[in-house]
Amino acid sequence: MKLKSRILALGASALMALSAPVFAEDWAPDGPLTIQIGFGAGGSTDTMGRVLGKVMKDNTGWNVVVENKPGGGGVAMFTGLSQMPPNRNIVGMGVSIPVLVQLVNRGDQLPFDVDSFDYLGTVAKAELALVASKDAPFDNLEEMVAHAKEQGTLAVATMAPPQVLVMKQTEAKTGASFNLVTADGGAEVMKLILGGQVLAGFGSGEQYPYLESGDMKVIAGANQSRLSYAPDVKTFTESGVPAYVDPVFFLAMTGGTDPEAIKAISAAIDEAITAPEFVEIVRNAVKGDPINMGVEGTKQMMVDGLANAKVLFGK
Amino acid sequence: MVSADRISGIFFLLLGLAMYFVVNPAHIEAVEGGSLNPKTVPDIISLILALCGGLLVLKPTTHQVANLQNILRTAGYSLLLVAGLFAMSRFGFEYVAPLLAFAIMWFIGERRPFWLAFGAVGMPALIWFLVTQALGRALP
Amino acid sequence: MVDFATILAGFGDAFTPFNLMFVLFGVLLGQFVGAVPGIGPIMAMAIAIPFTFGLDPLPAIAFLVGVNKGGLVGGAVPAILMNTPGTPDAAATALDGHPLAKQGKPLKATKMALFSSVTGDLFSDIVLITVSAPLAIMALKMGPIEVVALMIFAFSILAGLIGNSLIKGIIAAALGLLVASVGQDPEHYTPRLIFGYWDLFDGLPLPSVAIGMLAISEILRRMSLAHGNVKSGIITDGSQKPEDRRVSWAEYWACRYTMLRGATIGTILGALPGIGSTAAAFMSYAMTKAGSKDPTSFGKGNLQGIAASESANSAVVGANLIPLLTLGIPGSVGAALIISAFMIHGMQPGPLLFEQQGRLVYGLFGAMLMANFVNLWVGQLGLRFWTKVVSAPESIIFSAALLLCIVGVSMATSGLFGVAIMLIFAIVGYLMSTFGYSLVIFIIAFFLGPRFEKSIAQSLALTNGDLTQMLKSPVAVALLLLSVVSFFWFLRKNAQAEALEKKS
Numbered sequence A: 001m002k003l004k005s006r007i008l009a010l011g012a013s014a015l016m017a018l019s020a021p022v023f024a025e026d027w028a029p030d031g032p033l034t035i036q037i038g039f040g041a042g043g044s045t046d047t048m049g050r051v052l053g054k055v056m057k058d059n060t061g062w063n064v065v066v067e068n069k070p071g072g073g074g075v076a077m078f079t080g081l082s083q084m085p086p087n088r089n090i091v092g093m094g095v096s097i098p099v100l101v102q103l104v105n106r107g108d109q110l111p112f113d114v115d116s117f118d119y120l121g122t123v124a125k126a127e128l129a130l131v132a133s134k135d136a137p138f139d140n141l142e143e144m145v146a147h148a149k150e151q152g153t154l155a156v157a158t159m160a161p162p163q164v165l166v167m168k169q170t171e172a173k174t175g176a177s178f179n180l181v182t183a184d185g186g187a188e189v190m191k192l193i194l195g196g197q198v199l200a201g202f203g204s205g206e207q208y209p210y211l212e213s214g215d216m217k218v219i220a221g222a223n224q225s226r227l228s229y230a231p232d233v234k235t236f237t238e239s240g241v242p243a244y245v246d247p248v249f250f251l252a253m254t255g256g257t258d259p260e261a262i263k264a265i266s267a268a269i270d271e272a273i274t275a276p277e278f279v280e281i282v283r284n285a286v287k288g289d290p291i292n293m294g295v296e297g298t299k300q301m302m303v304d305g306l307a308n309a310k311v312l313f314g315k
Numbered sequence B: 001m002v003s004a005d006r007i008s009g010i011f012f013l014l015l016g017l018a019m020y021f022v023v024n025p026a027h028i029e030a031v032e033g034g035s036l037n038p039k040t041v042p043d044i045i046s047l048i049l050a051l052c053g054g055l056l057v058l059k060p061t062t063h064q065v066a067n068l069q070n071i072l073r074t075a076g077y078s079l080l081l082v083a084g085l086f087a088m089s090r091f092g093f094e095y096v097a098p099l100l101a102f103a104i105m106w107f108i109g110e111r112r113p114f115w116l117a118f119g120a121v122g123m124p125a126l127i128w129f130l131v132t133q134a135l136g137r138a139l140p
Numbered sequence C: 001m002v003d004f005a006t007i008l009a010g011f012g013d014a015f016t017p018f019n020l021m022f023v024l025f026g027v028l029l030g031q032f033v034g035a036v037p038g039i040g041p042i043m044a045m046a047i048a049i050p051f052t053f054g055l056d057p058l059p060a061i062a063f064l065v066g067v068n069k070g071g072l073v074g075g076a077v078p079a080i081l082m083n084t085p086g087t088p089d090a091a092a093t094a095l096d097g098h099p100l101a102k103q104g105k106p107l108k109a110t111k112m113a114l115f116s117s118v119t120g121d122l123f124s125d126i127v128l129i130t131v132s133a134p135l136a137i138m139a140l141k142m143g144p145i146e147v148v149a150l151m152i153f154a155f156s157i158l159a160g161l162i163g164n165s166l167i168k169g170i171i172a173a174a175l176g177l178l179v180a181s182v183g184q185d186p187e188h189y190t191p192r193l194i195f196g197y198w199d200l201f202d203g204l205p206l207p208s209v210a211i212g213m214l215a216i217s218e219i220l221r222r223m224s225l226a227h228g229n230v231k232s233g234i235i236t237d238g239s240q241k242p243e244d245r246r247v248s249w250a251e252y253w254a255c256r257y258t259m260l261r262g263a264t265i266g267t268i269l270g271a272l273p274g275i276g277s278t279a280a281a282f283m284s285y286a287m288t289k290a291g292s293k294d295p296t297s298f299g300k301g302n303l304q305g306i307a308a309s310e311s312a313n314s315a316v317v318g319a320n321l322i323p324l325l326t327l328g329i330p331g332s333v334g335a336a337l338i339i340s341a342f343m344i345h346g347m348q349p350g351p352l353l354f355e356q357q358g359r360l361v362y363g364l365f366g367a368m369l370m371a372n373f374v375n376l377w378v379g380q381l382g383l384r385f386w387t388k389v390v391s392a393p394e395s396i397i398f399s400a401a402l403l404l405c406i407v408g409v410s411m412a413t414s415g416l417f418g419v420a421i422m423l424i425f426a427i428v429g430y431l432m433s434t435f436g437y438s439l440v441i442f443i444i445a446f447f448l449g450p451r452f453e454k455s456i457a458q459s460l461a462l463t464n465g466d467l468t469q470m471l472k473s474p475v476a477v478a479l480l481l482l483s484v485v486s487f488f489w490f491l492r493k494n495a496q497a498e499a500l501e502k503k504s
Helices: A002-019 A044-060 A072-082 A096-109 A141-151 A161-174 A185-194 A208-213 A259-272 A276-286 A294-312 B004-027 B040-058 B068-091 B093-108 B113-134 C004-014 C017-035 C040-052 C057-082 C088-102 C106-141 C144-161 C166-180 C206-226 C249-254 C256-271 C277-291 C303-319 C321-327 C333-344 C353-389 C394-412 C416-434 C439-462 C467-472 C474-503
Strands: A033-037 A064-068 A090-095 A117-125 A129-133 A154-158 A178-182 A200-203 A216-221 A248-254
Touching: A033 A044, A033 A072, A044 A064, A044 A090, A044 A117, A044 A259, A044 A276, A044 C040, A044 C333, A072 A090, A072 A096, A072 A117, A072 A248, A090 A096, A090 A117, A096 A161, A096 A248, A096 A294, A117 A259, A117 A276, A117 A294, A129 A185, A141 A154, A141 A161, A141 A216, A154 A161, A154 A185, A161 A178, A161 A294, A178 C439, A185 A200, A185 C321, A208 A216, A248 A259, A248 A294, A259 A294, A276 C333, B004 B040, B004 C166, B040 C166, B068 B093, B068 C206, B068 C394, B068 C416, B093 B113, B093 C206, B093 C394, B113 C394, C004 C057, C004 C353, C017 C040, C017 C057, C017 C353, C040 C057, C040 C206, C040 C333, C040 C394, C057 C088, C057 C106, C057 C303, C057 C333, C057 C353, C057 C394, C088 C106, C088 C206, C088 C277, C088 C303, C088 C439, C106 C249, C106 C256, C106 C303, C106 C321, C106 C353, C144 C166, C144 C277, C144 C439, C144 C467, C144 C474, C166 C439, C206 C394, C206 C416, C206 C439, C249 C256, C249 C303, C256 C277, C256 C303, C256 C321, C277 C303, C277 C439, C277 C474, C303 C321, C321 C333, C321 C353, C394 C416, C416 C439, C439 C467, C467 C474
Parallel strands: A033 A064, A033 A090, A154 A178, A154 A200
Antiparallel strands: A090 A248, A117 A248, A129 A200, A129 A216
16 A cells, blocks of 8 residues: 555656746745744654655755744744744744634734734645544444433543534533543543543544554544545534534744745745655655645635634634 | 751742732633633642741751852852853854853863863864754754 | 564564664764763754654664664763763662762763663563563553552652651652643643743743753852862772772672662553653662662662662663554653654554564564663763763863753753753752752652643543542552552651661
């Protein structure tokens, strides 16, 4: 399977190379181009960002430096970015949802909003799924709700605020009651499910090996559309709970950056995400292919995302 | 002579009370529902701190603070580091590090030209080379 | 599960001169970078990963394994030679290692650390290779409730390190827990005590607090003592006896039970994600001290103390791979970096790893075994180098160490902000030790605090707020009973030790 995907990716990148417009190399950073990752070393954003930086460096010959600026799911990094004068050749890489959540809940405490940045593009979308152990006595959201009502309550592991809200929304719509156990990231959710301490929990990629081995099953998709790897499973929205979360990995620069720089850097990102080694790392991390929404599309994604987050948080 | 424990005990008593009554209410958000309120654990710890501070004032050990002169010297070195850090945020590591290293060595009492030069020029240059050239990372 | 031919093929892949070269290269880099003040073993890994991008999986992983294991040995060096541990787990090594070095036996102290580190590491590697699957299942059964009980047990063992004042020990622990509560709360994800600094949302950066408290505060103290009187960091006159420069077989063998206990503690805690090597090192140290016939000799250069700490903290790192390989769950920052490196090289840790990539996994095991022996060999040479380095004048050692800590912490955190926090904690640490509070207890509480609160929140959610449900878990009950017993036992031991001290 890996070989096949590799060949496909190679073919795709060859096609792109042929069809892509040859952009004029008239802009280059004067010094290093820094990619600041809004998370600590070792996570999926960090891994993708480091490979992206390496591929961009190979393709363009620019000195691309990758740094970690963790804190608040990217909020600390974007705060720093928004306070900088433009044209410092610093690119921020983060995930849309954590930033949008803080903008909705604590916008008055933050020195930036969605308009503070010039967007460069996206690299991938995370798919969020509610999964359960294979022995759980339910196979979809309706059955899970019924089981929870029968038992009085049911323990579900979450790892971020929007998932808590999705479950609260489920409680509100169905009248079932859940014990929400907050975990430190997807890996701990998996541990709680495998250990039998909770019956179900959210995963954004950590569950794949267990789906493949048959130790777990998907109960519902938490994105706007169905999961690419489980197209038969309904989403929360389809099951009558109007709530979804669409986390996107995106890149942005301080607002007011030289348009030539935006053009060159976004083109370099667009070129890099088709490289086979990048495609492979994205497949390992989010199980999907790289997605670039482009300069305009990324901005639109953030604006729409903010509106959706406001609905989700009831603001 | 006053035991050093009385001083630190009063400090922790006041710190605990200040955290409990002033800082925690102002800097921890109030939430509804859930199992563990964000304020619960910091509040309990603040009270333990205040209680133990109070007990220490009443029942101090015989601990004495060694040497006031040394504490003042440490304060001097700390100020030097704070100033160096501030300068670094303004002018960058490359310019500040040699001066900072020289100042530290001079205050410790180093007067031999070879070691002074090695510490103030050689070490910063070596660090610069390792970080920017060998590792490709940025200096502060 | 994996057939014998795959195992042999995996080991066969590993044991080639080409891979040995990468292991050697990794160990060299790890030992060197791990020993530099302010940089340490985790930074060594983070630095090394980009270098592996262009390599094949096995040499790349062999290289990283080398860095990881070399970093462990390197991490003990500044703790012993300068009393400036770069990571909190090495702080336990410094307790006896530094006094021994100050007595003019730096080589003996560092060699004991090297031997016990490799012993503990080898022990946990063998456990990993042979029985990782059942251990991983056991670790899964440790749910939030059991983890709370285990943490209480760990805290009770800290009583063995408290020293002469229970009240001051509790203050140090409470302060550590209070500082640990900075950052988002474990259940509602609200920013807590961050005072508008979003950089603190994920908590105070660990390297800043650890290096500030343990290394910089010590350098500040020593600089004020060295004032106007420049001498070497460690004085070894050339006339010292050969037995002071090495560890004899008898001395090593005398520590066998200590190392076995340390390696067992380290392996068990390492298999449970999130507890960490700091707790393991100090638990092993406290147990060894309390079980010794001569507890007053600890803290004055007892080889048993070095062996206890190093065997335990090194065993954690090998055992951390148990949940990582079998379940895909990283147990520490270092383990998370290893997962990221695996993913870059197309290895997906999890339940199918052994089936799908058994040959690569056994190649990894082969590399780990090689790395242990290379570590031993490189260590013998490297330690001589470092003991030479610290015989330079203190003036240059302190100024260079300060610069390196500034650069290292700014690389490991987000720039000068992390360095400023390091400086604040250096001053706090200096004041605490001046007023007689234990930095070690503070640091352990700080490192265990977030996990402790999170586990409490999870347990409350699972039990609907009724913690008496804990009594339904036999493991939790056993651990809680043990905690009560060990707390009072350690306090009594402390009192006895103090009485002995007064008499002599």
